[in-house]
Amino acid sequence: MSSISSPSLPTATVATIAAHEGQTVTLAGWVHHKTEKGKLIFIMLRDGSGYIQGVLFKKNVSEETFVAGQRLTQESSCALTGLVRPDQRAPGGYELEIQEIVVFQVAQNYPIAPKEHGTEFLMEHRHLWVRSSKQRALLRVRAEVIAAAQEWLNAQGFVRFDTPILTATSAEGTTNLFATEYFDLGRAYLAQTGQLYVEAGLMSFGKVYCFGPTFRAEKSKTRRHLTEFWMIEPEVAFATHEDNLVLQEQFVSAIVQRVLERCADDLHTLERDRSVLEATAPPFPRMTYDDALALIAKHHHEVEHCTPLAWGDDLGAPHETVIARQFDRPVFVERFPSALKAFYMEPDPARPDVGLCADLLAPEGYGEIIGGSQRIHDVALLEQRIRAHGLNLADYEWYLDLRRYGSVPHSGFGMGIERCVAWIAGTHHVREAIPFPRMLYRLYP
Ligand code: 4AD
Ligand code: MG
Numbered sequence: 100m101s102s103i104s105s106p107s108l109p110t111a112t113v114a115t116i117a118a119h120e121g122q123t124v125t126l127a128g129w130v131h132h133k134t135e136k137g138k139l140i141f142i143m144l145r146d147g148s149g150y151i152q153g154v155l156f157k158k159n160v161s162e163e164t165f166v167a168g169q170r171l172t173q174e175s176s177c178a179l180t181g182l183v184r185p186d187q188r189a190p191g192g193y194e195l196e197i198q199e200i201v202v203f204q205v206a207q208n209y210p211i212a213p214k215e216h217g218t219e220f221l222m223e224h225r226h227l228w229v230r231s232s233k234q235r236a237l238l239r240v241r242a243e244v245i246a247a248a249q250e251w252l253n254a255q256g257f258v259r260f261d262t263p264i265l266t267a268t269s270a271e272g273t274t275n276l277f278a279t280e281y282f283d284l285g286r287a288y289l290a291q292t293g294q295l296y297v298e299a300g301l302m303s304f305g306k307v308y309c310f311g312p313t314f315r316a317e318k319s320k321t322r323r324h325l326t327e328f329w330m331i332e333p334e335v336a337f338a339t340h341e342d343n344l345v346l347q348e349q350f351v352s353a354i355v356q357r358v359l360e361r362c363a364d365d366l367h368t369l370e371r372d373r374s375v376l377e378a379t380a381p382p383f384p385r386m387t388y389d390d391a392l393a394l395i396a397k398h399h400h401e402v403e404h405c406t407p408l409a410w411g412d413d414l415g416a417p418h419e420t421v422i423a424r425q426f427d428r429p430v431f432v433e434r435f436p437s438a439l440k441a442f443y444m445e446p447d448p449a450r451p452d453v454g455l456c457a458d459l460l461a462p463e464g465y466g467e468i469i470g471g472s473q474r475i476h477d478v479a480l481l482e483q484r485i486r487a488h489g490l491n492l493a494d495y496e497w498y499l500d501l502r503r504y505g506s507v508p509h510s511g512f513g514m515g516i517e518r519c520v521a522w523i524a525g526t527h528h529v530r531e532a533i534p535f536p537r538m539l540y541r542l543y544p
Contacts, residue, residue: 109178114148116193119183126151126195127178129230130171130206132213140168142197144179145230152186153179153195160198167200173212174230176203222530226544229534236365237531240358240524245310245516247357248331251350252308257333260300260307262293264314268494270295271441275315277326289314292513293332295443295498298474301334301509302501308333320539321416322528323466325517327537334511340445340455340473343510344431347459347469348381351429351514355379358523371525375462378427385431388453391422398425413439420464429468433457442488443481445473445508455510465522471512478502 111124128146135141138157143150155168171177180199185192210224211231221228228234249259267284269276271291281287293309300307310331317324335346355376359366366373386394392408398421399405405417414422414432423430434453437446444454456472475481481502485495492499520532530536535544 109146111183112148113144113146113151113191116149116151116183116191120185120193121183123180123182123198124195125178125180126153127203128176130173130175130177132173133171135169140165142168142171142179144177144195150190151193151195152189153181153197155197155200159196164198164200167202168197170202170205171200172206172209174206174209174227176206177201178203222536222541223543225535232368234531236362236368237520237524237526238534239365240362240369241516241520241532243358243362244354244520244523245329245331247354248350248514248516249308249310251353251357252331252333255306257306257308258300258304260297260304260309261311262290262296262300262309264290264312266290268295269490270443271315272488273490275317277314277316291315292330294334294511294513297332297334297511298498298501298509301336301511302505302507305336306333318539322530323416323518323521325529325533325536325538328518328529328533329516330513331516332511332513334509336507336509338473338510339508340433340457340510343471343473343512344383344385344433344457345381347431347457347471347512348383348429351383351459351469351519352380354519355523366524369524369526371523375427376523379429383429383431383459384426385433385457386422387433388435391418391432394425395421411436411438414458416464416466419460419466423460423462423464423466426462429462430460431457432460440472442484442490443472443474445475446480459512461518461522463522463525465518468518468522469512469514471510473508473510476502476506476508478506 109125109127111119111126126144126146128144131143131145131150133142140155142153144153157165178201179195179197181195181197184194184196186194211227265287277289278286290313292313297307297309308331312327313330314327316326359376395418396407399407402417402421405421434447435456437452437454440454440456444456447453447455454472458467459469461468478499481499485492517529517532521529526532
């Protein structure tokens, strides 16, 4: 039996409960858990902003109210009216002495019991799992990372410039595109990056960024890969590769700092070691791809599946782990062989077989969180690279126009939100760093 009484707005929230000490307030939310001890019922209420324990004494309330309390189950929705009392032992320092209960709905057999479930089961119930304490903490860290990233860029004079999700061409290689039919215009692809478009914005505003979902039809099942992930991509006119690295270390440090300040409780819930995050300050160590190969040759036995590499081989996850563990903060690996990277990267003038590019590797084996580069600004060289990558020049005419009309040296980068959140929150797999992950074998819920 469930009864939805006419809802009315609660008069307080858990987050601001201290301001209501000694007052009678209404808090609305969900039953996180409940314990009954005869004439006494403890209801842990989650109201969205936090948790508070409600205490229901049989002798203090009407028979009807006590029965309502008895009917409540895990995740039932209700409004509790009661007196706010300070209590040293209570989680947030306050307790609610319940006087009245409105039951919105009684949840029957909530599937996620307070016991250990396998990840597959939890992923299948992701729509409910997002209510649990650790997931709430993780997703709050995500929200803070996103807010911090955008607000920091805005404060530095960047203009947000939204880029399309349906695109006619590839920007990061043709092997991992999601395609769809687009009316009479042939094929459209889901954007792998907003970069090429954000480069158009930069010629208009100087400093821009795009932020949105990006798609990669990658058949990888690693803990770092999603098929749909969110990327924030700043792009700056007249910025060199060097400027780009400085911007990245300031950006990442500012984000980490803000999460440390504003998500202390969440990091505590996640049992995150703060010391690693506290070490995240500029300057970040840098090494070239060549140095990285030498380091791997020396340390490869320290990590499983880490084979030595020959020049021209790409770094895999074990290689990134070996490199990252030599440092206490994120590390740049710069100047990769051009052949390993996208067509638009500016070659190193001193050594044209490598690009003016860098990957930023997070500590503790979280891998690459940022990829970036200086962009080719010479129209002839860009044409040559587009052809060399087997791409159709006609598709990139608009992009080439950016080099025909007022071309300038410029640089930018893209940070994957989920990789960054997984690292900051210290969660093993990126799938928990987004509300509804899309992966090779997951499209539900
Ligand atoms: O290195 P990537 O492919 O770079 C670009 O897309 C550039 N256009 C960015 C730019 O310069 N504007 O991707 C950038 C970042 C990676 O470092 C990683 O954090 C994230 O995007 N990323 C993924 N995250 C989750 N799942 C995947 N499959 C990802 N692929 C890339
Ligand atoms: Mg990359």
